[in-house]
Amino acid sequence: MNSRELGKRAEQYAADFARRQGWNIRDQNWSCAEGELDIIAADGEQFIFIEVKGRRSNQFGTPEEAVGRRKQRHLRDAAWRYLIEHGLEQEAWRIDVIAIEMDPRGRVVRFDHYPYAVPGEAGECTSC
Numbered sequence: 001m002n003s004r005e006l007g008k009r010a011e012q013y014a015a016d017f018a019r020r021q022g023w024n025i026r027d028q029n030w031s032c033a034e035g036e037l038d039i040i041a042a043d044g045e046q047f048i049f050i051e052v053k054g055r056r057s058n059q060f061g062t063p064e065e066a067v068g069r070r071k072q073r074h075l076r077d078a079a080w081r082y083l084i085e086h087g088l089e090q091e092a093w094r095i096d097v098i099a100i101e102m103d104p105r106g107r108v109v110r111f112d113h114y115p116y117a118v119p120g121e122a123g124e125c126t127s128c
Contacts, residue, residue, distance in 0.1 A: 001056075001106050009106050010054025011038055014098040017113065023048060032081045035074035040082060047093040049079045051117075054100045063099035064114070072118045094118075 001009070015025055023041035030037045039050035051071075053063030067075075075095050083089050095118035101110040 001102075001104070006054050006056060006102065006106070007052075009102070010098075010100045011052045013100055013108060013111065014050060014052040015039055017098065017111070018048070018050065027082075030078075030082060032078055032085075034077035034081050037075070037078050037082060045092055047079075047083070047088065047091055049075065049082070049093065049095045051075055051095065051097045052100070053097065054102060056102055056104065058101070063101065064097060064112070064117075067097050067117065075118055 011028065015028065018025060018039060018041045021043070023043045025039060025041050026047075027040040028038065030040060037049050038052040039048075041048045041050060051067060053066050055063045055066075072095075079093060079095060083091065083093065094116050097114045097117035099110070099112045099114070100108055103109050
């Protein structure tokens with residue numbers, strides 16, 4: 001399984017998880033100048049922007065460690081862009097991270113969900 005396949009599989013596992021939570025998937029792989037949002041879901045009145053990180057090993061760090069400060073800023077800015085473009089600026093929202101580790105066959109060996117993983121959502125887009 002190459003990196004692209006691993007990413008697609010991880011995003012599918014994450015989307016399935018979101019649906020089991022009762023969240024409505026609004027969009028997937030939404031892109032703008034500020035970055036890409038893997039999954040955009042709604043839980044009642046709150047929007048959940050989900051960053052999915054999948055890995056086969058921890059050789060280069062855990063999936064969670066891949067969401068550093070720069071990535072967090074891009075996620076916040078992309079989330080704001082999405083809200084602005086859809087007229088949803090007043091809606092409640094958060095950014096979650098789903099970290100998935102898989103074996104070489106693509107089976108999940110660890111699945112962790114981190115709600116509110118990216119701090120500082122309540123602000124303005126730095127590039128919008």
